[in-house]
Amino acid sequence: MVVYTWDNYKGYHIHHDNDFQSQLPTKEATTPINGLNSLPWSKHLVLPEKTSNTTPTQLQTNSTSKTKSKKLSKSEKREIKQVKKINAQKRRQSERNNLIESSSNGVDVVADQSPYMTKQELKSTYNRIVLHQKKHLESTFNKKISISEDFKILKYNAISIYKSDFQTLLPNEWINDNIISLILELIKETFFKPTIAPSTNQIQLLFPSIVQLIQHFPSADVENLLPVAELKKSKFVFLPINLIDDDEINSQNIESENNGDHWILGILSLIDYKLFIYDSMVLEDDTKSDLQLLKICKKLESCTTLIPQGKKLKLIQMKCDQQNNFDDCGVFVIMIICYLINELLFGDDSQADDESAKRKVSLNIESIKFNSLSCRLAIMKLISKLMEY
Known part of the structure; x- marks a missing residue:
């Protein structure tokens, strides 16, 4: 090397x-x-x-552009993509498992420490952040926001993280x-x-x-x-x-x-x-x-x-x-x-x-x-x- x-x-x-x-x-x-x-x-x-992550114009544009330009809802489109990616990964995993079973030199898997507790903390942290941001946006714009809406969680420089992006950090998400x-x-x-x-x-x-x-x-x-x-x-x-x-x-x-x-x-x-x-x-x-x-x-x-x-x-x-x-x-x-x-x-x-x-x-x-x-x-x-x- x-x-x-x-x-x-x-x-x-x-x-x-x-x-x-x-x-x-x-x-x-x-x-x-x-x-x-x-x-x-x-x-x-x-x-x-400390600044507001979303302006009123951004909030309106984000919701209207998604409904006008796409026939499928955001959640439906995301689900289709997720299923497709999971199926592709399953094919790769199945092929890899077949190779491991046919060989004595399988890859050792190191188990995560306390995976159950980490998964629980992931879910609770996700819920806390999403609900906090929802309340913040409702207070800022004086309007009710559905928990199913894909609202913005964070903007850092040119990178915007929406709820659908943030959700991919949960266990078993791609x-x-x-x-x-x-x-x-x-x-x-x-x-x-x-x-x-x-x-x-x-x-x-x-x-x-x-x-x-x-x-x-x-x-x-x-x-x-x-x-x-x-x-x-x-x-x-x-x-x-x-x-x-x-x-x-x-x-x-x-x-x-x-x-x-x-x-x-x-x-x-x-x-x-x-x-x-x-x-x-x-x-x-x-x-x-x-x-x-x-x-x-x-x-x-x-x-x-x-x-x-x-x-x-x-x-x-x-x-x-x-x-x-x-x-x-x-x-x-x-x-x-x-x-x-x-x-x-x-x-x-x-x-x-x-x-x-x-x-x-x-x-x-x-x-x-x-x-x-x-x-x-x-x-x-x-x-x-x-x-x-």
């Missing part, structure tokens, strides 16, 4: 000193973490000034791109500052909406979709990828929601032109996913401003903890992003050389175990904290 190095003079690069690379400490399997707690939120999170986008936005606003970590300008986070456009649009248009000026300064680019069914990949009806059925994480290294893939539901001989990833590689290769013309990206499947249900793939993407961002920005300070602050960085997370229920709860509590301001 290639070990990357950070130092204050060269930034991120490959260190060719074999002795230096061999000194990278191996991480032992630990108690499952929720990913979010890898980052020092309490130290750096700056809460916005989280959507808005929740992932919120976490990415929070990471950028909180930690991507040179005063916090000098390496922040060499890491970029692409939002799910941009990654989805990359999958839909032809190669000739991809470079125009990307923030090329920022990416040119980068060494690592994070891509939350929502794998799309063959029936949908050629559709241009992409609207505002991601329409795939399985989240994975890609990290593009512009140091050595590799695309690292972290998949929490790995299947052997998954040719459909492999083909989609190869298509993404080709589209990224078409961006000659970032990747030298004729250079081929090397696709590398990284070993990572595996989910044991149909609905946690998006949660795993969030947990892995948070864990690796912490490794890249802060890492192990004890490794740092005094003169150049040189330290080793590995993208290997094979021994790290994750707690998805704890992550769902941590995101809910983070949203609750933001709502207080």
Whole structure:
């Protein structure tokens, strides 16, 4: 496994000193973490000034636009999408179970700690936040709001979280791109500052909406979709990828929601032109996913401003903890992003050389175990904290 190095003079690069690379400490399997707690939120999170999350105009527009533009209600449309995604995940889980049963090398599943209590806390926290926001909006706009309405829970910069988004944090729900986008936005606003970590300008986070456009649009248009000026300064680019069914990949009806059925994480290294893939539901001989990833590689290769013309990206499947249900793939993407961002920005300070602050960085997370229920709860509590301001 290639070990990357950070130092204050060269930034991120490959260190060719074999002795230096061999000194990278191996991480032992630990108690499952929720990913979010890898980052020092309490130290750096700056809460916005207290404002109303929704204006009267926004409230009216949100309700009328949804009734006029769509024949199906929001709940009906959401239910159809949810059933479709669950069925796709069930197919993947069934194939994975068949592989495990036919092999003695099955993936060990680490049980969540006190899952029943965590689920109960998730439900009670959800109900408390939703009812609190409902009362707040009723008081602000002096009108009754039905609990079935899809009202806004939080607005953070350009990211709006509605009740239907917030509901995806409950147990057995498939989280959507808005929740992932919120976490990415929070990471950028909180930690991507040179005063916090000098390496922040060499890491970029692409939002799910941009990654989805990359999958839909032809190669000739991809470079125009990307923030090329920022990416040119980068060494690592994070891509939350929502794998799309063959029936949908050629559709241009992409609207505002991601329409795939399985989240994975890609990290593009512009140091050595590799695309690292972290998949929490790995299947052997998954040719459909492999083909989609190869298509993404080709589209990224078409961006000659970032990747030298004729250079081929090397696709590398990284070993990572595996989910044991149909609905946690998006949660795993969030947990892995948070864990690796912490490794890249802060890492192990004890490794740092005094003169150049040189330290080793590995993208290997094979021994790290994750707690998805704890992550769902941590995101809910983070949203609750933001709502207080």
